[in-house]
Amino acid sequence: MRTKFFPILAHVLAIIAVAPLLWILISALKPAEDVFSFGWPSSWTLDNLQYVLLKVPLPRFLLNSAIVSVIVTVVALFFHSMAAYALARLRFPGRGIIFSGIMSTLLVSLPVILVPLFLVAKQLGLLDSYAGLIVPSIFHAFGIFLLRQYYLNIPRELEEAADLDGCGYWRRYWSVILPLSRPVLASLSVLFFLANWNAFLWPLTITRNPDLRVIQLGISGMQGQYASAWNLILAAAVIAAIPTVVVFVAGQKRLVDAMKTTGLK
Amino acid sequence: MVTTTAPPSQPAAVTRPRRAKAPASKKRREALAAYAFLAPDVIGLIVFVALPMVLAFGVAFFKVDGFGNYKYVGLANYQLMGSDDQLWAALKVTGTYVITFVPIAFVVSFALAMLVRNHFKGIGWVRSAFFLPNVVSLVVVGLIWQFLLVDKRGAISNLLAPLGLGDVSFLGTPSLALGTYVLISVWFLMGYQMLVFLAGLKDVPKELEDAAEIDGANAWQRFRFVIWPLLRPTSFFVVVNSTIGAVTGLQAFDLVYVLTKGGPARATSTVVLYIYEQAFTFNNMGYAAALTTVVVAMLVLCTGLMFAFTRGGRFDED
Numbered sequence: 350m351r352t353k354f355f356p357i358l359a360h361v362l363a364i365i366a367v368a369p370l371l372w373i374l375i376s377a378l379k380p381a382e383d384v385f386s387f388g389w390p391s392s393w394t395l396d397n398l399q400y401v402l403l404k405v406p407l408p409r410f411l412l413n414s415a416i417v418s419v420i421v422t423v424v425a426l427f428f429h430s431m432a433a434y435a436l437a438r439l440r441f442p443g444r445g446i447i448f449s450g451i452m453s454t455l456l457v458s459l460p461v462i463l464v465p466l467f468l469v470a471k472q473l474g475l476l477d478s479y480a481g482l483i484v485p486s487i488f489h490a491f492g493i494f495l496l497r498q499y500y501l502n503i504p505r506e507l508e509e510a511a512d513l514d515g516c517g518y519w520r521r522y523w524s525v526i527l528p529l530s531r532p533v534l535a536s537l538s539v540l541f542f543l544a545n546w547n548a549f550l551w552p553l554t555i556t557r558n559p560d561l562r563v564i565q566l567g568i569s570g571m572q573g574q575y576a577s578a579w580n581l582i583l584a585a586a587v588i589a590a591i592p593t594v595v596v597f598v599a600g601q602k603r604l605v606d607a608m609k610t611t612g613l614k
Numbered sequence: 615m616v617t618t619t620a621p622p623s624q625p626a627a628v629t630r631p632r633r634a635k636a637p638a639s640k641k642r643r644e645a646l647a648a649y650a651f652l653a654p655d656v657i658g659l660i661v662f663v664a665l666p667m668v669l670a671f672g673v674a675f676f677k678v679d680g681f682g683n684y685k686y687v688g689l690a691n692y693q694l695m696g697s698d699d700q701l702w703a704a705l706k707v708t709g710t711y712v713i714t715f716v717p718i719a720f721v722v723s724f725a726l727a728m729l730v731r732n733h734f735k736g737i738g739w740v741r742s743a744f745f746l747p748n749v750v751s752l753v754v755v756g757l758i759w760q761f762l763l764v765d766k767r768g769a770i771s772n773l774l775a776p777l778g779l780g781d782v783s784f785l786g787t788p789s790l791a792l793g794t795y796v797l798i799s800v801w802f803l804m805g806y807q808m809l810v811f812l813a814g815l816k817d818v819p820k821e822l823e824d825a826a827e828i829d830g831a832n833a834w835q836r837f838r839f840v841i842w843p844l845l846r847p848t849s850f851f852v853v854v855n856s857t858i859g860a861v862t863g864l865q866a867f868d869l870v871y872v873l874t875k876g877g878p879a880r881a882t883s884t885v886v887l888y889i890y891e892q893a894f895t896f897n898n899m900g901y902a903a904a905l906t907t908v909v910v911a912m913l914v915l916c917t918g919l920m921f922a923f924t925r926g927g928r929f930d931e932d
Contacts, residue, residue: 356734362726363743366801370746372769373758385764387772432655441645447652454663456917460886461862461909464893464902465666465673471682473661488658518647547751549868554894565753569872572757579761586757590750597749601742605809 370590377583384580397584401571407585409560410567417482417552417563418545422538425487429537430530433496434522438508448497455490459550467554481555482563486545492537499533500526532603539600543593564589670910673903684900691904701905703880704888707792711884712860715796719856720849722800723807730808731815741812745805752802752865756872759798760785785874788881795873795882799865807852814848815841850920857916862886862909885909 377397379390401407435441436448459466466485475481503526511521527534549565556562562570568585575581597604674691676684695701730741747755762769765783774780784794818841826836859865866884870876876883876891889909893902 355729356736359729359734359740360736362729363740366805367743367746369758369762369801370750372762376761385767387769428654428658431651435648435651439644439648439651440641441648444648447656450664451656451659454659456858456913457663457667458858458862458864460864460867460889461906461913462663462666462670463886464889464899464906465669466662467893468669468673468678468899469661469666484658485662488655488662490659493655518644518651522651543749547753549751549753549871550864550890554890565751568757569753572760572872579764582757583761586754590754593749593751594746597746598742605745 373583374587377580377587379580381578381580384583397580398588401581401585401588405567405571405581405585406559407564407567407588410562410564411588413482413561414546414564416479417486417548418542420483421486421545422541424483425489425492425541426534426537428487429492430496430527430534431522432493433500434526436493437497437500438503438526439518451490451493455494463550463554470555475555477556477558477561479561482552482561485555486548486551492541495537496530496533499530503529535600536603536606539596539604542596543604546593546596667910670903670906673900674907676900676903678899679897687900691901694901695904695908700880700883700888701885704883704885707881707883708861708866708885710792711796711866712857714793715799715860716853716856718796719800719803719807720852723804723852724811724849726804726808727811727815731812741805741808744808747802747804748806752868753872755798755802756869759794760873763794786878788879791874791878791881795870798873799860799869802865802869803856803859807856810852810855811845811848814845818844854917854920857920858913861913861916 375390376384378393378395379386380392380394380396383390383392432451436444436451470476470481470485475484507525507529508521511525516524547565548563549569552561552563552566556566568582568589571582571585673684675686675688677687677690678684726744730737730744750758763771763784765771765786766781770784771780771782774782782790784790822840822844823836826840831839862885867886867890870882870884870887871890874882876887885905886909889902889905892898892905
């Protein structure tokens with residue numbers, strides 16, 4: 350619009366929206382006795398960060414989260430792209446039913462099936478194991494849906510050329526479709542990594558062993574253990590949040606593309 | 615590689631010749647390849663999503679103890695619900711949460727989308743700033759606000775002190791805790807919903823707005839008669855999505871768990887938190903499964919009602 354009012358309002362609101370995050374960052378760098386002091390700290394310190402990294406097994410939690418997030422992301426993208434390729438490019442009996450079946454699972458969220466999923470995982474011997482953290486987190490219809498939409502728009506001629514060269518379905522998928530889907534795979538990997546790094550409810554349910562604790566469990570556990578040592582809790586929270594903010598800033602455009610497509614295109 | 619145990623290939627080609635020129639063996643090969651490609655995800659989704667879903671309805675008829683022994687009890691788990699005051703409290707909390715959170719989040723995120731719709735200097739940073747809370751985990755969000763809301767010493771108390779509200783305990787007062795939880799959820803989700811609205815706004819043709827302006831429509835009229843009707847499918851998606859999120863989403867568990875653990879006096883005890891407590895604190899798996907089926911029914915009902923009221927978000931009759 351012709352006025353400057355709305356852009357200025359937007360900037361002010363944006364600052365208010367991120368203020369809590371900045372406040373936490375600053376507070377985590379204050380000495381313990383200053384953590385509630387209102388305003389700029391009198392001195393800065395890295396003691397809090399150092400403490401939680403050395404005295405609390407935070408590196409272990411971070412490593413667990415990294416292992417789980419990376420494996421889930423890679424395997425899920427592989428499986429989802431395979432399924433999406435079949436649904437978008439191949440003709441076979443039952444395609445409509447299988448597609449609707451997969452899509453209908455989108456309505457089911459984790460809290461809804463938590464209890465029976467736990468019983469299934471227990472039967473499969475997945476309790477208290479990396480497999481228990483990883484395997485059930487892989488399967489989600491959202492990625493299949495998004496990849497299928499993308500694959501529907503790839504021109505058929507590209508595949509036909511490969512077909513004439515005598516490539517089987519696997520080669521067509523691996524050498525033609527997969528390289529062409531790098532942008533959408535990149536978007537989804539940002540999304541999947543964030544979702545798994547931030548996962549809390551499933552790790553809380555499936556693990557008891559402290560060595561298997563992921564970072565979100567680790568920091569929430571500090572609530573009880575260090576009840577009023579807010580300087581330490583905040584330092585740990587900041588460390589847990591850094592990878593997500595870095596991934597967001599690096600993959601921002603891709604993430605936004607994927608998010609926008611979520612419900613609409 | 616996982617070999618397929620999916621449906622055996624049927625000679626459907628005989629009854630429905632779809633691509634006449636392709637020989638039967640090629641069709642068969644294509645179908646077999648498709649099943650092989652689908653097998654890992656389909657098997658996974660069946661085992662880890664569909665099976666638990668079905669299982670919930672079965673387990674609801676059993677009493678399951680801590681050692682995993684099942685004892686058939688018929689409808690006893692459902693009969694228990696009538697006299698379970700904590701369940702009714704949780705249902706009330708969830709209901710209140712939905713009817714306050716959904717409209718507030720809708721209005722806030724829509725307003726933000728309109729605000730950052732047109733280009734201005736620094737728009738990239740502004741959009742990111744609104745979205746940033748959504749990137750941080752709900753556990754971190756919970757910890758952040760717990761810290762900001764610490765009684766008397768927290769930043770919010772300091773901010774409100776000049777207004778004489780410095781002593782208010784937002785998370786410690788039953789009548790305020792739920793409202794606080796709603797506002798924190800809005801802060802967390804507004805950026806995501808803003809993006810969805812922005813995507814919808816992108817599809818509103820600029821020419822339509824310009825034409826309306828030439829015809830003498832003011833800003834409000836352009837909004838009311840051009841933008842708003844065209845956004846109906848987007849609005850429908852946002853409302854359904856945030857309702858499902860509010861009833862059974864992670865924010866109804868993670869955030870409450872970290873923020874208040876359902877307190878004070880169960881003022882923020884959502885249904886999914888209550889189910890978790892029944893299952894994993896009190897080891898009542900059967901009862902938790904029965905509660906799960908009730909939540910599923912509620913969800914189906916909610917979505918169905920919204921669909922009926924909005925005719926699925928279609929916009930052709932306006």
